[in-house]
Amino acid sequence: MQFQLNISGHHYNAIKEHLFPGDGLEAVAVALCGRYSSNDLHKLLVHDLVLIPHDECQRSVDLISWPTERLLPFLQKVSSSNFAILKIHSHPGGYNQFSSVDDKSDAALFSSVYGWTDSDAPHASAVMLPDGEIFGRIFNPDLSFSKLSKVVVAGDVIKIWNFEKQTSSSAEVNKRSIQAFGEGTFNLLNNMKVAVIGCSGTGSPVIEQLTRLGVGKLVLVDPDKIELKNLNRILNSKRKHAEEDEHKVHVLKNAISDFDLGTEVTSYPVNLYEDVTVLRDLASSDILVGCVDSVDGRDLVNLLSTYYIVPYFDLGIKLEADGNGGISKIVGTVHYLQPGLSSLKSRGMYDLEDLKAAGLLRKYPEQFAHFVKNSYIKNISVNRPAVISVNMMIASYAVNEMLNRLHPYKSDDPGNFARTTIDITEGCFIHTHEDQLNTDSYLATKVGLGDRKLFLDSMDIQA
Numbered sequence: 001m002q003f004q005l006n007i008s009g010h011h012y013n014a015i016k017e018h019l020f021p022g023d024g025l026e027a028v029a030v031a032l033c034g035r036y037s038s039n040d041l042h043k044l045l046v047h048d049l050v051l052i053p054h055d056e057c058q059r060s061v062d063l064i065s066w067p068t069e070r071l072l073p074f075l076q077k078v079s080s081s082n083f084a085i086l087k088i089h090s091h092p093g094g095y096n097q098f099s100s101v102d103d104k105s106d107a108a109l110f111s112s113v114y115g116w117t118d119s120d121a122p123h124a125s126a127v128m129l130p131d132g133e134i135f136g137r138i139f140n141p142d143l144s145f146s147k148l149s150k151v152v153v154a155g156d157v158i159k160i161w162n163f164e165k166q167t168s169s170s171a172e173v174n175k176r177s178i179q180a181f182g183e184g185t186f187n188l189l190n191n192m193k194v195a196v197i198g199c200s201g202t203g204s205p206v207i208e209q210l211t212r213l214g215v216g217k218l219v220l221v222d223p224d225k226i227e228l229k230n231l232n233r234i235l236n237s238k239r240k241h242a243e244e245d246e247h248k249v250h251v252l253k254n255a256i257s258d259f260d261l262g263t264e265v266t267s268y269p270v271n272l273y274e275d276v277t278v279l280r281d282l283a284s285s286d287i288l289v290g291c292v293d294s295v296d297g298r299d300l301v302n303l304l305s306t307y308y309i310v311p312y313f314d315l316g317i318k319l320e321a322d323g324n325g326g327i328s329k330i331v332g333t334v335h336y337l338q339p340g341l342s343s344l345k346s347r348g349m350y351d352l353e354d355l356k357a358a359g360l361l362r363k364y365p366e367q368f369a370h371f372v373k374n375s376y377i378k379n380i381s382v383n384r385p386a387v388i389s390v391n392m393m394i395a396s397y398a399v400n401e402m403l404n405r406l407h408p409y410k411s412d413d414p415g416n417f418a419r420t421t422i423d424i425t426e427g428c429f430i431h432t433h434e435d436q437l438n439t440d441s442y443l444a445t446k447v448g449l450g451d452r453k454l455f456l457d458s459m460d461i462q463a
Contacts, residue, residue: 002149002164003138004043005033005086005124006309008339008447009155011046012132018051019090019128026064028052028089032074034450035082035121036283036308042138043284044084044124045309047448050074061093063101068109079116082451088126088134096129098137110139124148133161152286154311154339156415156434158405160286162191185407186214190262195219195282197272197301198291199248201388202315204235205395206289210263211256213399217264218256219281220249223271233388272300273362274462276455283308287402290314291395295350296358302344303456305337306443311405312337314344315398317390330387330424332394334401336417340447343440347419359460390424397422 007015011031019027030050036043050070057066077083087109089102098106106125113123126136126148136148153159194215196203199222210218226234226241226248234248236255249267256265268278273296282288282301288310290301298314305312314335320328335344344350350358401417404410410417418434446457455461 001146002041003122003124003146004041004150004152005046005126005134005136005148006043006152006154006448007046007134008309009153009157010338010340011049011447012153012155012159014049014051015088016128016132019088020092020130021054024061024092025054025059026062026090026092027054027059028057028064028066028087030071030074031086031088032077033084033086033124034307034448035084036280036450037121038280038284041284042122043308043450044086044122045307045448045450046086047083047450048074062091062095062099064089065105068112075113075116078113082119082121084121085110085113085123086126086136087124088128088136090128090130092130094129096127096133096135098125098127102127106137106139106145107143110143114141126151132159135161135163152309154309156338156405156413157408158287158311160188160192160406162188185403188406189214190216192286193217193219193284194287194289195221195285196289196291197221197282197297198293199234199252200224200230200291201233201391202317202395202398203289203291204233204237204248204252205392206291206315206399207252207256208235209396209399211259211261213403214261215263218266219285220252220265220267221270221272221278221282222248223269224248225269226251233391271362272297273460276461279304279455279461283310285310288312289398289402294358294362295354296362298344299350299355300456300461302337303443303446303458306339306343306446307449307452307456309339309448311339313398313402315394316349317394319387319390327425330390332390332397332422332424334394334398334420334422336401336405336419338418338434340444341434341439342418342437343443346438346440346443393424394422 015029018029031046032048033044034047052066057064110123120141122138122140124136124138126134128134134151137145139145149164151161192215194210196207199220226237226246228242231237237251241251247269249269253265253267256263270278288301288305290298292298317332319330405414408414416433417431419432421430
């Protein structure tokens, strides 16, 4: 069993500012965490914070004692729901281990926490160092503990600390990538699990790049099969695949296997709304890449990203033909979504009426035209023109943006690229900072909720 901690960038920044106020003394905060639990992985997902006021604590450079009364609201939620407690304090001197004092303090705290619940599910203690690195451990009811294997921060910069790294045998193959981004970034990619939802025009070149960059695990999701009309833009697709009615994800998985570069692939030829098992596999990923056209599909991935604190890149292309054999508009957009901040909906990509229409198209495709005709819903575009040169340009930009979030190399702050619109017809790039976008106040309350009795609190998802 591996144990992991995921934190949104918003919560991470608040914790760091509180734990290091500039006086060189220890400080402490406590988080209420949701959970992701499977047979081989247990994640704690920071949902809410209590920053213990400095003036209520006895603080020194290597010791802190603090009152626990402020934990009562969290403990009440732990006793009635499937939440976890995370204690996190600072080591301003940079000591990168738990001290004997920490051992005694944690034992006392978690003995009390387990007194509030009948559940055997673990809780956690963590330490933040001056450079922002976090390490930690999981506590069990008998107060035995296991170290966190990974900590992920889904912020402007995607921070990932692996404490059980696996070495790669493909360093020679990726020699040029290592020269460009460094061995540390290559090892990071090699230990990552990235999910790509939508494996057609933009998805297939994203998958190709991630494979050749050395990403360790890929999860591919797309319900569709290869058709003749797809062959002009799906990498590694052949006429025989269309003639033999093969699924896109299986064709791409086989191609990656033939590459023999070390990437493990799991493929799901399903619609996300029809399989909770697939959604749960996506929730265990380190990064989500959405390459879907449907409004409801994008909304679902955004929701999953929020509940399970997984950074999300969304790709979209709008290509308008003028009806006379020409093109009037070509625009591509790459969104980077951080849990708890703006969403695709709050960015104006769609509204509730769009979601309603997309849901009816998914559930009742044969009756959809009737609904539109009788003005029950607004019409939505289903089939759009697609050109491989445009798709590959947007896919490449998205992958480079992902790399910039993992290993910042642009001269500007990564926060300046929350949304990038590439207007090919006008020949310009338009970048939007996260601060210029509206926060989704509804989704902000769902950050880190994790596993629920009703998955994502949604009636639309089939068990």
